[in-house]
Amino acid sequence: METPGRAGGMNAEKGFLFQRSYAAWLLTGLLTGAGGVVALRYEGAQDVDLRLFDGTEIYAQVKGYELTELDWTVARGILSRFVADLQAARAAIGAEPSARLSFRLVAAASVGSNDVLDLFRRKRIDKHVSRLVRELAAKGSASAVKLDLEGVLSRMNAELLPAGIPKEVFRLMAEARLARFGVPADEIDAALRALLDAITWRETIGSAEVLRWIADYLPPAHPCSIVGSMVAFGSRTRSQTGSVALFYTSQSDVWEGIASELDVPRDAAGALRDAVTSSVCPKILVHGPSGAGKSTLARRVMWDLQVEGRIVAIEFRGPEMSDAEWTATVRLAARLRAEGGPRVVLLVDDVHEHPLLAQRIAELDASSDLGLVMTTWTVGAGGVGLGAGLQPFPLASISEGEAAIAATRLGRDLVAIPNTRLAALLKAGQFIVLNMVLLEGTDFVSFGGRLLDSVKARAPTLAAAYVDLCACGADDRSVPFDVMQRLHGVAVDLVADPAMKGLVFTIGVGRVRSGHRILAGAVAAAAPQNRLTRLLAMASAVDPAVAEERRFGIGVLEDVVASADFSLGLAPPLERLARLFAGVGQYLDVRRCARLLAAAGLQASATEVEALADFSRVETGPDAAAYRSDHGARDPAGVFDRLLGFYSGNATGWGWRNLLHMAKEMDASRRARALDVARQRFSVEMDVATVTTVIELMNAGDTPASSVDFAVSILERMPPNVGIARAVAQLIIDRLRSPRLFATLVDYAIPLIDGSGEGLRLARHITSASRRGDPADRRRLLLILMPLLDELTDENDCATLLHTCANLASGGDVGHISARVGIERADEPPRLNAARHILRRKAG
Numbered sequence: 001m002e003t004p005g006r007a008g009g010m011n012a013e014k015g016f017l018f019q020r021s022y023a024a025w026l027l028t029g030l031l032t033g034a035g036g037v038v039a040l041r042y043e044g045a046q047d048v049d050l051r052l053f054d055g056t057e058i059y060a061q062v063k064g065y066e067l068t069e070l071d072w073t074v075a076r077g078i079l080s081r082f083v084a085d086l087q088a089a090r091a092a093i094g095a096e097p098s099a100r101l102s103f104r105l106v107a108a109a110s111v112g113s114n115d116v117l118d119l120f121r122r123k124r125i126d127k128h129v130s131r132l133v134r135e136l137a138a139k140g141s142a143s144a145v146k147l148d149l150e151g152v153l154s155r156m157n158a159e160l161l162p163a164g165i166p167k168e169v170f171r172l173m174a175e176a177r178l179a180r181f182g183v184p185a186d187e188i189d190a191a192l193r194a195l196l197d198a199i200t201w202r203e204t205i206g207s208a209e210v211l212r213w214i215a216d217y218l219p220p221a222h223p224c225s226i227v228g229s230m231v232a233f234g235s236r237t238r239s240q241t242g243s244v245a246l247f248y249t250s251q252s253d254v255w256e257g258i259a260s261e262l263d264v265p266r267d268a269a270g271a272l273r274d275a276v277t278s279s280v281c282p283k284i285l286v287h288g289p290s291g292a293g294k295s296t297l298a299r300r301v302m303w304d305l306q307v308e309g310r311i312v313a314i315e316f317r318g319p320e321m322s323d324a325e326w327t328a329t330v331r332l333a334a335r336l337r338a339e340g341g342p343r344v345v346l347l348v349d350d351v352h353e354h355p356l357l358a359q360r361i362a363e364l365d366a367s368s369d370l371g372l373v374m375t376t377w378t379v380g381a382g383g384v385g386l387g388a389g390l391q392p393f394p395l396a397s398i399s400e401g402e403a404a405i406a407a408t409r410l411g412r413d414l415v416a417i418p419n420t421r422l423a424a425l426l427k428a429g430q431f432i433v434l435n436m437v438l439l440e441g442t443d444f445v446s447f448g449g450r451l452l453d454s455v456k457a458r459a460p461t462l463a464a465a466y467v468d469l470c471a472c473g474a475d476d477r478s479v480p481f482d483v484m485q486r487l488h489g490v491a492v493d494l495v496a497d498p499a500m501k502g503l504v505f506t507i508g509v510g511r512v513r514s515g516h517r518i519l520a521g522a523v524a525a526a527a528p529q530n531r532l533t534r535l536l537a538m539a540s541a542v543d544p545a546v547a548e549e550r551r552f553g554i555g556v557l558e559d560v561v562a563s564a565d566f567s568l569g570l571a572p573p574l575e576r577l578a579r580l581f582a583g584v585g586q587y588l589d590v591r592r593c594a595r596l597l598a599a600a601g602l603q604a605s606a607t608e609v610e611a612l613a614d615f616s617r618v619e620t621g622p623d624a625a626a627y628r629s630d631h632g633a634r635d636p637a638g639v640f641d642r643l644l645g646f647y648s649g650n651a652t653g654w655g656w657r658n659l660l661h662m663a664k665e666m667d668a669s670r671r672a673r674a675l676d677v678a679r680q681r682f683s684v685e686m687d688v689a690t691v692t693t694v695i696e697l698m699n700a701g702d703t704p705a706s707s708v709d710f711a712v713s714i715l716e717r718m719p720p721n722v723g724i725a726r727a728v729a730q731l732i733i734d735r736l737r738s739p740r741l742f743a744t745l746v747d748y749a750i751p752l753i754d755g756s757g758e759g760l761r762l763a764r765h766i767t768s769a770s771r772r773g774d775p776a777d778r779r780r781l782l783l784i785l786m787p788l789l790d791e792l793t794d795e796n797d798c799a800t801l802l803h804t805c806a807n808l809a810s811g812g813d814v815g816h817i818s819a820r821v822g823i824e825r826a827d828e829p830p831r832l833n834a835a836r837h838i839l840r841r842k843a844g
Helices: 007-012 017-029 072-093 114-121 125-139 142-155 169-181 185-198 207-217 244-248 254-259 269-277 294-307 323-338 355-363 400-409 419-428 431-440 444-458 460-473 481-488 491-496 517-526 531-540 547-562 568-584 587-599 603-610 621-631 636-648 656-663 668-681 688-698 707-717 722-734 739-752 757-772 775-790 795-808 812-821 830-843
Strands: 037-042 047-052 057-064 101-108 156-161 204-206 230-232 283-287 311-316 343-348 371-376 390-394 504-506 511-514
Touching: 017 037, 017 047, 017 057, 017 169, 017 185, 057 072, 072 101, 072 114, 072 125, 072 142, 101 142, 114 125, 114 156, 125 142, 142 156, 169 185, 169 323, 185 207, 204 207, 254 294, 269 283, 269 294, 269 390, 283 294, 294 311, 294 343, 294 371, 311 323, 323 343, 355 621, 400 419, 400 431, 419 431, 431 444, 431 517, 444 460, 444 517, 460 481, 460 491, 460 511, 460 517, 460 531, 481 491, 481 511, 481 531, 481 547, 491 504, 491 511, 511 517, 517 531, 531 547, 531 568, 547 568, 547 587, 568 587, 568 603, 587 603, 587 621, 621 636, 621 656, 636 656, 636 668, 656 668, 656 688, 668 688, 668 707, 688 707, 688 722, 707 722, 707 739, 722 739, 722 757, 739 757, 739 775, 757 775, 757 795, 775 795, 775 812, 795 812, 795 830, 812 830
Parallel strands: 057 101, 101 156, 283 371, 283 390, 311 343, 343 371
Antiparallel strands: 037 047, 037 204, 047 057, 230 311, 504 511
16 A cells, blocks of 8 residues: 555546445444554545555455446456556565455445356356456466466455445445444534545545544544544554654653654563453553553553554543543443444553542443553552552563663663663663663763753753743643743743754643653753742642643642652742632632641641532532542431532533432432432433442332333333343332333343353343233243253253243243253252252142
C-alpha cells in the first residue's frame, strides 16, 4: 500500500454503489480493528487494498453483477487483473512478493458454471489453469503466465454472495457498526455520508482518519470524541521520526516514542498482554518506581493490542472525567462486548493523581466489560483503593538484556558503567536514570541545571514560566492554560516556541505540562526560586469561580503541605488560599481544604472550614457519595431523604447504587420512594450491578404491586445477564409470586442456560422459582433443559441437570426423565438418587 496505485479501479470508476458500500463497511471496521484490518486504500470503483496488523496486504476486487452472470469470461478478466497486480507488486519491490500479499474477491453474482465455482473454490486447479494459460498465452510466455496464475490462485480468497443481495447491504452493516460505536441514531446517516464523501483514490486510510471524519457526529461525552478528557489510541498515527536520545531522557512526548517504535521491548510485555486480554481481570495496576517505564510499557502493549483488533484502547488525559463521559465509556464497553466485539480498555496514567476517577474505578464491578490499565508509583500494589478485581503488576527492575538494548540504541556501551553502579541502577529499576547515565555520564540533578541554562539562553522570556511548570510537574501535575497566562502571559508561547519542543506538552483540553516528574524535579531544584513559594504563587493565580482551576489550586496546596520542605512560615498564604477556595467550592472541595489545613497543623482553621461542608454544597455525584459517607451513620433517614431528592433530579450514576443499598435498610415508605426514583432513572445501558441492586431492593421488604411491571420491564429491556436472572428468580421465590414475571424470566434466561457450571446453577435457581409459574412455563423450561442432557460429559453435571429436570417434570415427562435416570448404582452421584426419589413420588 506504499507503492503506486492499481490502474483498473480508477479507470472504471463510475460511482459503484455496491463497491462503495463495501468500502464504507471496511472503514467503520477500522474503529475497532475488525478482522485485524489497520488500513485500507480505495483504488476507485471495484478495487480496495487492505493492510492487516501483521503486515499482510490484501488486494480486493468488489463486484456486483445485476444483468450478467459471473461466467468464465468474467472470471478470466478478474484473474487477469489480479495477475497484473501481482506483476506490479513484483516490479515495485524488485523481487517475488512475500506470502503476506494476498487477493480477495467479493462478488454479488449468479455463477455461470461449475467450472467458475470450482475456480474460485480452488478445486481442480491444474485443469482450469491449463485452460487459462491457453487463453492468456498471448499476453506472455505460457510458463510465466502459468506461474502467475498459480501464484494468484494460491493467495486468493473468494466470497460469493447471492446476485439478489441488496446493493446497500454493506452500508446497512456499516450503519450497525456506527450505532454500536456510539454514533446517535439521528446522526448515523450523516456520519456514513461523511465517510463516503471523504474516501479518495489512493489515500491510505487508518483509524485516525476515520475517527477524524466522524468526530462531528459523536456525542461530546463519547470517549473517542476530540473535546473531552479522553483520547482514543486509534486517533494516533504511526511515525518514522523521533529522537532516541530525547525520548530516552523524557525530552519528547511518550507517544512519539511509541509511534516511532523507539521504546525498549520489555520482558514483562508478554505477561501484561495476557493480563489485558484476560476475561477475568478488568483492573490492572502497573506499579513501580518513578521512571521505571510503566507508562511506556502500558502504552506499548495497548497500542499493539489496538492495532491487532484485540481491544479498543482509550487514554484518560485529564484533568477530570465527567459523569457523562464515564457513563458513555462503560456503555460503549458493554455494547461492543454484547455484540462479540473487542473489549474497551481505559488507560489511567498515575491513577493516584486522580482520586475522583479512582473512586469510580473502585465502584466498578469486577465483572465489568470495561477493562482498566492503571499506573502508579507512590504506593504499593494494594494502597490505591481501586476496589474488587484488581491485579497488581509490578515493574521493579531492569534486566541486563533490556539495558543492553537501550545502550545499543543510544550508541553507548554498558561496559562504560562500573559494575557496582550498573547493578545498582538495574536493581533500582528507574530506566530514565539509566538512560541519563548512558547518554550523559551523569545524573538528572546535574542535567536539570544544564537544561535550565539552555532554556534561559534559547528562550529567556519563557524560563520563569518553564520553572513554574516544572515546579508543578515535579508532583506530576499539569497546569490550566489560563493560570499560566495570568501569571506569566506566555502560556501559548510555552507550547508554540520551537525552543520548548520536547520540554512542554499540551494535555487534555486547555492544560499544559512539563516532561517526566524526575526531569521536572531536577529543573525545579536547579532554579534559584523556592519551589513551594512558586507553587503558592501558582495557586494565587487561580480563578476560584472556575471549578477546574479551583481544584488545580487545591491540589497544589495539597502538594505544598505534603512536601518535606513545608514549614509553618508558609502557613499564612496557604490558609488564605484554602479559605478562598472553600468559600466558593463544592462539598468535596470544602472537605479537601479542611483536610489540608489539618495536615498543615492549622486545626482551628480546619474545623471552621469543615463546618462549611453542608448539604447545600452537594452539586455532583462525588459530592453526594462523600456526603452519604460522612453523615449517613449519624442521620440515616435525613441523609437518605436529602440524597434521594438529589438523585431524582440529577442523572449522575455516581453513588446511586450505594444509596439503593442504603434504601434496603429504610422503612417501607422510603423503599417505595426509592423504587419510584429507580424506575424514573432506569436505562437499558445502566450497569448490571446497579440493576441487580434495584431488584434486590424490591426484595428487601413489602413489595409494591407496581414492582411486577418494573421487574418485567427490566427483563424485557436489559441484555441477558446471569446476575440479573438470578436476582429476579430470588425475587419470585421470596416476594413476587407472579406467573407473568416467571414467564418473562424464562424467555430472558434462554440464551444463558447451557451446559456450563454457571448455566446449570442458573437453571436450578430458576427451577426453584418455577413453583410460582404456570405449568406451561415450567414445561417450557424443562424442554429447554432436556437437550443439554445429550451434551454433558461430566457425570456430576449430568446428575445435577437430571435432578433439576425431575423437579420440573410432570405428566408424561416423568417417565421420560425416569428412563434417563436409569437404575440405581452404588457409585452414582447423590443428586441422581435424589432425582429418582422425586420422580417416583411424582409417578405415584
